[in-house]
Amino acid sequence: MAKARRNKRGPFEYAHKLSMQTVFVLATIFLYAPIVVLIIFSFNDSRRGGNVIWRGFTTDYYVKAANNASLIEAFVNSLAIAVISTIFAVILGAITAIVLWRFRFPLKPGYEGLVALPIVIPEICMGVAIAVFFSSMGLYVSPGTLWPFNLTNIIIAHITFSFPFAAMVIRTRLNNFNREMEEAAKDLGASEFQVFRDILLPHMKPGLIAGGLLAFTLSLDDFVITFFTSGPDTVTFPVKVYSMVRFSVTPEINAASTVLILITLVLTAIAMRFQSFEEEHK
């Protein structure tokens, strides 16, 4: 009796259907196989191509990538852009989210649409627009500008496309805020500023972290917009890899890419930890 019951599946547990499982597994393989192959072949001891025939294990290409000055420079540029633009994106995003969450004002739906626009318009349009804007305003980065100020144009572009994402995430968090908390603090004698500092900001914190991580990833991930706004001296990691890939496929790129994937994985893990931490303490 008990056995029979165990074998009987609920009608909607598609997760237990073999055909469905097959689709899921195939999709997963499709999504991961290229990345796994890339990582494996970053250890391949082959000079040519690198991704064709396995010739034994080596970490030479990591050493090589680490010694490739222009690759390292691009990598450091990318990280600097990501860090700086994330800070600004979180601040701007938080401000935007608070305005949309708290106030009623004329043409609000229009403004909401405007804030969401950078999220929906094709990257290429934004890249082209910002690049043309800088050049027609004469905002060139003159050679020899002190690092990281030579990255200003790229950073501005990154803030512009990432802060609406941060605003979206932070606003979702704000929607869960119980306005009675704010009233309770006021009732106990807190001023507007004290309410913001003591009550609202702590509530927003997970949203700020999530929004920040999203902005950081978007910045690290971006190729198209950076491609258009970067000058010859300000190469980021994706732009550098793109120019390398166009000429040849080398194990060095595999190695550098693996490092970037690792960074992303660590960031994701941190984000997950935060999320589960939040859930436990709800």
Next chain:
Amino acid sequence: MTDAIISIRNVTKRFGSFTAVEDVTIDIQPGEIFALLGPSGCGKSTLLRMIAGFETPTEGDILIDGKDVTDVAPNRRPVNMVFQSYAVFPHMSVADNVAYGLKMDRLPGAEIKEKVAEALEQVKLTDFAHRMPDQLSGGQRQRVALARALAKRPRVLLLDEPLSALDAKLRDAMRLELVKLQESVGVSFVMVTHDQSEALAMADRVAVLKDGRLMQLADPMTLYKHPSDTFVADFIGRVNFFEVEEFKPGSAEVRVQSLGAVTLPTPVEFAAGEKLVLAVRPEYMRVRPWDGTGVAATLGDVGFQGDSSIVEVTLESGQPVQVLSGIADTPVLLGLEPGAKVGVDVDLGEGRVLRG
């Protein structure tokens, strides 16, 4: 000047074209538990929020200790509130929650510590001082909210539906505890509730509101025994209404045909042409086997409640009536079946003539 601790004077509050509170005047005395009672949307919460300072009256004034606070911000008023959701700050420990209001007053650290300990003692949460709110039950969270508000020694404690978020059993226990707490701290409580039994059980005085208007302000017993109109009579407990067919203005006598043409005096003078009803609570009526006396009726369903029963009968006039029978008078024990002809006795001394 009155010695009222809070004076609400001709207060009206409009939201756009909607009038939430209309010309309400109430005085709240020191040391009393005062309940604002009414169905949802009657304006009771708006009134409470105006006392706290979260809403500003459109017209009228609010005085605390004789001082006009109508335009004083909530963080500068000597009243504190226990919110319906308790609004216990989730990122602060129990002690930090209680200390928050004291910190806002810039009290010295030692004094804060002392007052926090005292407030937690009052609500019996001393052992929970370092817990986080998510480790507390609903009842404990409410105590935190109480301690947090009381620690500030407010002139008046405002409670917004204090028991609505608790389960039934805890609610009954908390009623008594809140009353005891009020007695020990001596602060006036103003509570908002939609539950009439809660208001009757806890409050010294009750203001019944409907559609933003004050219908009656009285102590619970008066409210129950002498409701000012049919709304209050119906809202507070069960009641049967009988149409008054005939009355002579000035003579203080009415005739109610459905009860077999009874005559009874009315304490109020009514003008000619007014529509009147006679209100009688079910416990002032009795059902017994038909013996030719009393009001003839047919027995309907009996809702057994243990200590008593709600008995439905239909009078000969066709009017359905509810009668509350004590356990000894339960029709089953009297050998009566639904459909049986019964006699109903009405204690007319407890009948009230009201405007219909």
Next chain:
Amino acid sequence: MESFRKNLSVFLAFFTPSAGWLFLFFIAPLGIIFVYSFSETISLTEVELTWTFENYGRLLEPEIQTLFWRSIWLASISTAVCLVVGYPVALVIATAPAKWKPWLLLIVILPFWTNLLIRTYALLNILGTRGRVNEGLEWLWTKADGFLTLIGLGAYDLIGEEFEPIVFLGRWSGVIIGLVYVHLPFTILPIYAALERLDRSYLEASLDLGASQWRTFRSVLLPLTMAGVITAAIITFIPMLGSFLTPALLGRGQVDMIANVIERQFKGANDWPFGAAMSLFLLYVTFIILAIQAFAAMRKQKRSERRG
């Protein structure tokens, strides 16, 4: 929510920075390329605003028309593939035991967090004629050939005389695989969200009334999650249409999409006004799609309001 007038200084302090930023670095740039699209190139570095429509007129040239239709077809086919693959995947996640759900979701989202260029490059690696995919196919071919030989059919060359690698790169197939690969998570998430929101008792009612599983899927599950499917289709289709990297790397210049040609106007051909016109055209297409969706959603809401 409170009126902005009630706390004007706070409102302005919060509103000005974000609105100012958007205006300066988003609206103004769009305005400038709008002006550019009506300008003419007069020398290598100079452009003059002449309010000409010539740049837009050039969009009608057969070559550009072919490009547009190719882009639309590539994005449409890829979106369709994403939907067909994404729905079952979302269904598996949505109906999995609660314990697994976050992990299954993570599996699907994780690649999305990996750098787009790296993912495309990784795909480029294995799709080559000597890449892993063809290697796998060759292995299968050898096995099949061996099997055919074993059963005495080897001499007929039923599956070709020898293994011929399939060419993906520089072909539509390669670009489609790339587009699907990059955008699949975009498709899965909205469908998953719609399935999660769905009250399961609808399905139970359908089965209870005697419908088969397939019938329940077709006449209950799919219609009730259609809004999610449409959202998924739109947020998959729009970025696909504007894709640059995927066709650039996997199309090898032989399967260009709109963005590749736009890029060439700025980086190679130096015809900024035409590039601006093309970018704006792409932008308008995006707006039209979004407007149609908003309009449809509005009508649906109105209809349900009238009914209620």
